[in-house]
Amino acid sequence: MGALTAGAVCPMPTAGFGNLEGLSRVRAALMGPSGPDVGNMGKVIGIDLGTTNSCVAIVDHDGPRVIPSRTGQHTMPSVVAITESGKQLVGHLAKRQAITNPRNTIYGAKRLIGRRWDSRDVQKSISLVSFDMSKGPHDDVRLSMGGKEYAIPEISSLVLHEMRVVAEENLGESVGQAVITVPAYFNDNQRQATKDAGRIAGLDVLRIINEPTAAALAYGYGKGLEQKVAIYDLGGGTFDISILEIGQGVFEVLSTGGDTFLGGEDFDERIIAWLIEDFQGQHGIDLRQDKMAVQRLRDAAEKAKIELSSLNEVDINLPFIFSKGKGEALHLQKQLTRAALDGLVGDLIERTVAICEQALDDAGMKKSDIAAVILVGGMTRMPRVQRTVNDFFGIPPSKGVHPDEVVACGAAIQAHLLSTGSIDTLLLDVTPHHLGIMVAGGLFDVIIHKDTTIPTSATKVFTTVRDGQPQVRIMVLQGESSQAEENELLGEFVLDGLRAAPRGEVRVEVTFDITADGIVGVSAKDVETGREQTIMVTASSGLTEDEIREMAARNQDFLVKSDSAGGNDEVRQKVQNLLNEIDKFLPQARPIIDGTDFGVDALNKAEQTLERARHAMLQKDTKELSDCIKPLERTLSLLNNVIQKLGG
């Protein structure tokens, strides 16, 4: 009985964890988790719900592919906003108006999802974001937008819903099921919150999988590889590293590591801080006080960072960044070189190296064992990042996967595998964190170690710490700290009716069990009497079941509205405006060019374009309408040029 090393389960009050009793949805084992309803629910998609951008993909007969939006984009900003007129915007439209509407534009919700209000990370965010945050009823985070409070999963659900609409429009079929990716380092609460966001968006979430794992799947799917790979994922908000072994169509995760607060936005922050500091030095004014200025800085910083991946220096120009009143204004003008940026963020990149080393160590592997390094996330376009990865692993990063799209493709592959019961490919995932219980002294006793392949189970025997102790409280925790308090509490229950005996005499066997779906079951058994208590631990997203249902219903109402109005309207309006303009210019342009050979061709073409657009307007064909915009714009500029240069 080697496992009898146990510390002691201690009958402690739940001090330090706040009022979580009602929140942690602890269900009786008999009820069990409701299995996925794999009915005839339309197409199955994969969604990469990113911090800054999101992407949706599907597997069809040609294999995995990204589904473009109606305007042709492959990714969409994970931004949600409510305009002054009360209109809800998601994606590009929301991002475009962020500068003028910073308080009602929400970005980076992923950084807050599934976190408690008083967590360090949330508290740190409060001063950095341009929107208002407040404490929710379950110690969760709420955001205010358009004068209304939103839970984080609700915000994410708007992005997920948009992805679903993009897919449905493109496929011409309803979409009911999805696999959604999260950073490998997400804990169960964050995963659950993401799953809940999917449910609010009306999606049956088949599985939550890790982004690096998805990337590996997309990289190796159907290639018959036999090798060990490292996935280096530096995205907008998080850094993840995973080591996988691929063989016989099996993708086995060997280890994972990461940092949930290390990503592109931290790079942006560095640039912003540098700009603000410089501005303060010059003018003695702290731009942080002005939310609109911060938003402009954020945009400029991100833009400069992206441009520096291909240029050696960029100019940052922000005129009228600060108004002194009386029509007087201050401008910000600054040059940033690639070398200067490297200096600003060098330590952030170095941090990733230490995490890579740890992950290799966890996998019991040397750098030389790695046959391929796959880069994921927009930040890996940065030359300094690529160089660092190359230097560390000693091999150039693998080309041929698209860093922005590979995760969504992997999610789509897993969705496809699960929904078709594939026998050729299997993903063997792991638990991302230690799981265990709190023992005497407020310590965390690990029962299932991180990076254990699931499904799995493990048992450990504990004893009482007090004479005559009648009951033990089992507090189920997840995390890496040896201090129970610093880890996430997933649930708790009490095993009572223990025999009155001197301390250390009563033995309690605690068993953890994780299914392939990642559902954790915990049971405690009095070894002597066989008395047993079992719970299914469902991580808490910060929302109750009722709230989720209510939000999903509300979302449904909103969907009906947005389908009839929404984006469709915007496109129609734009096409109509273009048509009006062209109608105005065409009679002026016609006599000027009608006599020439080229002129006749051009006019014919213009007429055709107009005809096509008018037809699309009548048919209310959204895709056709958005396809018309470019030709119409070209026609308009042609007519414009004719009138300006040849007219008069």
Added chain:
Amino acid sequence: MVELGRESLLTLAPVLRADSDLKSLQLNAQEGFIISQVDGLTPAGVLCDLLAMDETTLIIALLRLEKLGVVRWARRNTGPKGVRQSADDTAAQRVIADSVAEDPALTEACDLSRDERLLILKAEGSLAGTHWEVLGIGGDATGAEVKRAYFVASKSFHPDRFFGRDLGSFRGRLDKIFRGVKLAYDTLSREESRKSYHAAHPPPVELNQKSEGISGAVQSPAPSSTRATTVPRGESADDKAARLEKRRQQILEERRSKRLSKHASSAGQAAGGRKRKAEEIYQLGLAQLNRGNVFAAVASFKLAMTYDETNERYQNAFAEANGGALLERARQVAGEAEDAVASGKSGDAGRLFSRAFEMVPHRAEYAVRAAEQLLAAGKTSEALRFATQAVEVSPNRPSAHVAKAAVLENTGDLRAALVALEKAQTLDASDSHVTKSIKRLMKRLR
């Protein structure tokens, strides 16, 4: 695969396909053994008893054979045309069909086909074996092979494979199987734990080949598998009737003893139950051995060992019977080889003889025959290897030296050939053939 609906494969008779080329297929010993009993009449459920195999093992093997195009399935009462089904045989089948034990899980309401259930139940059963058996690997498996076996087994039994289906009791079984596979892999993939496990649980040595493993149904055939195929041929109607009658008797007898053991084991569920069961199976094995069914006996002794790992009697009986089985199989292979010789295929014959020799490496005569045939087929270097081994195994066998000499002469090493011939002559001076050859060689040397 043939569409079988929900009907149990056990009630169907496998039929050998006339067009299948058994010789070109890499069948393993077990498969060869099964084929030897497939006559197009006997349902799979009856074959289980004949072969002393459990249902799932047999079904899995038959499904693989079906995939390879070796067998197809015939309905029980619509056997292949032109083959008369004896009344005795159907009676035997009826008796057996009535008593084919049904695991209640096979009829449980859930979203799995019967074959899937059989596979899962079989895999669950195999967890009782050693880690070697669970992964289907031998003691010499390399790290990569262990990993491969683990991946293949995971792919077959990971619960995700059946995602979204109502699995009933099978969900728990799959979880258990995957954990067992993972445990076996974890133990055998690490140097230290593998060493200590190896010491406590020696890997299977049977046939020098890998045990079938949990994922036998999906694993590709081992490249080094042995082959033993004997199909009843040229049998008269009377012979056939006699054979069927004999088989019926056998089946009934084995059924009886099985039933007995079942009663006994249910009586003693607690401690000692396993031991008692082991002893019954052992006795069954002895009975099978007496009847000359050495293969069934091997299976029984092996099963007895899984119930009582420490009993030396079982281990000895197994070792002995296994040796006998090997010899028997080697004989079958050699018989095939002689057929090949008769039809002038010396290459095939050489390969078969060498296989027979590898099964029973103390039998120099197979090595001699292998050398002769390989030489005839022009494979000189291989021929020399077997001739040399023949001499090593039986230095007093003149034919070994003669074979070696023939090969050496062919390679042009006349002196060495002469030495070998002279050795043969000292062992057996009466062979005029040898004397003639010596003279011929001396002439050439001069």
